[in-house]
Amino acid sequence: MFYPDSLNKLITALGKLPGVGPKTAQRLAFYLLNAPAEEAESLAAAILEARRKIHYCSVCGNLTDRDPCHLCTDPERDQTIICVVEEARDIVALEKTRQYRGLYHVLQGAISPVDGIGPEQLKIKGLLRRLHDGKIKEVVLATNADVEGEATALYLAKLLKPLAVKVTRLAYGLPVGSDLEYADEVTLARAFSGRREME
Template identity: 55%
Template sequence: MSVFAGPLSRLIDELKRLPGIGQKSAQRIAFHIERAAREDAERLSQAILEVKDKIRLCNLCNNLTEQDPCEYCSDPTRDQSVICVVETPYNVVGIERTREFHGLYHVLHGALSPLQGIGPEQLRLKNLMERLKSGSVKEIIVATNPNVEGEATAIYLSKLIKPLGVKVSRIAMGIPVGSELEFADEVTMLKAMEGRREI
């Protein structure tokens, strides 16, 4: 027999399935929802359903969007000649926060990871290649994660795209701002040295 009443127990079980939520956190959230006003609970359930009903992938860039094409692809003020390729939609948010990039995006929804059985076929590359055929794109910035999978994806993309005459660049890798050189590991330091620029 469950310690909690049926509906409460079911809510805790559902919350526990969310990433980063364990038994204790699930109980705390469930009790909060139970104590909250009915309107608050309705707003929450409505918001969850709306995400499921209205969010889809942009046909051009694969970003999560309510409208198709997404707000980035349909914005005429953005630079149509530069596309930044990222692994996940969260990465778009990270780059947008800089307020320095004004080009377009392309989301791969993953990176090459042979150990997980993810090869080129599993990445959303087809519509990227179609976008490049238009001839208006001059540069692709590969902003995949600076790890083994991200690096392999970047190299694979450059080999695929360069023959089309499009410039392919990779985001810099190296020492994080605010840290100190003495704590940098050898791989990071090596990448920082390789990616040095003239000032």
Template identity: 55%
Template sequence: MYYPEPISKLIDSFMKLPGIGPKTAARLAFFVLTMKEEDVLTFSKSLIDAKRNLSYCTVCGNITDVDPCHICTDKQRDASIICVVQDTKDVIAMEKMRDYNGLYHVLQGAISPMDGIGPEDINVASLLVRLQSETVQELILATNSTIEGEATAMYISRLVKPSGIRTTRIAHGLPVGGDLEYADEVTLSKAMEGRREL
């Protein structure tokens, strides 16, 4: 009980964020006291708006403020290719690369038996629906090159194989055990070029 209650509550809130320990949380909380009131209002409103106005696209599973999302409804995109990724940050990484013009499917996770996460816990069912109703010719499995990411890619590849749709896996350039979102654009671009049949 070193701090007045409003400050200790604020510190507790900051500590709920990933990578923020007690020291950083205290530093941020005290910084808030020095901020202009209007900036604090804007900040708190952004937090609430982000939480209330964002949902998952019912087609691809990406985070969006309109449903279906801007990527799914973009007629300029090549609807014959779907790139399967683990989360929204991977879509952003791919979009920064700028040479992919197909669609996405965001799993919002990966299969991980160790953590009790099975195929039914990730966004796979809606992918199968898309493959039935759309003119998809290739599925690029761009899950992370971790054990979970590889297992997820294998699972989807086996599931899709009977449909005759080409499934490829991004390969070269990505560090083993690495997350897609941390790859630089050149590495990611190479990984896309080096994708192989599964």
């Protein structure tokens, strides 16, 4: 190795982060070494604090520092609808739209036989418990528009159908600014099926 052991350890640790290759890990390591000591210490403290304080909400599975999370305890939210997402970060994307004001449920993954993930590994039992009292009138399936997300949505739709709850799926279609010629068949089919009357 070309660097001292402690620097190699830092580069190796940074290289384990998703999306960070060897060169980026090296660049980040040198940045941290040349940054003011307070900056590196602040980063280390923020990581340790997040690891210590952040956990999953016992109700919806969102990441939170209090239990239940602020979304579950917000009296302004519609308590009759649950939006099911794969990961906690999906909640942030939906909240940014400011279009949805109901509750959430995080599955913490999607069905993926290739990766050895079946329904048993997902937080589906928690979702079913939340539907037990009859207050929930609609479940919106907002899983990703990929093979795993579609498989998960189909599985949940079949599972929820007998529970006398309305099950809907987010409409998918063409992104704004895209050209028809570059859209795949599935996207175009979704765009057609999700079409609505012009106002």
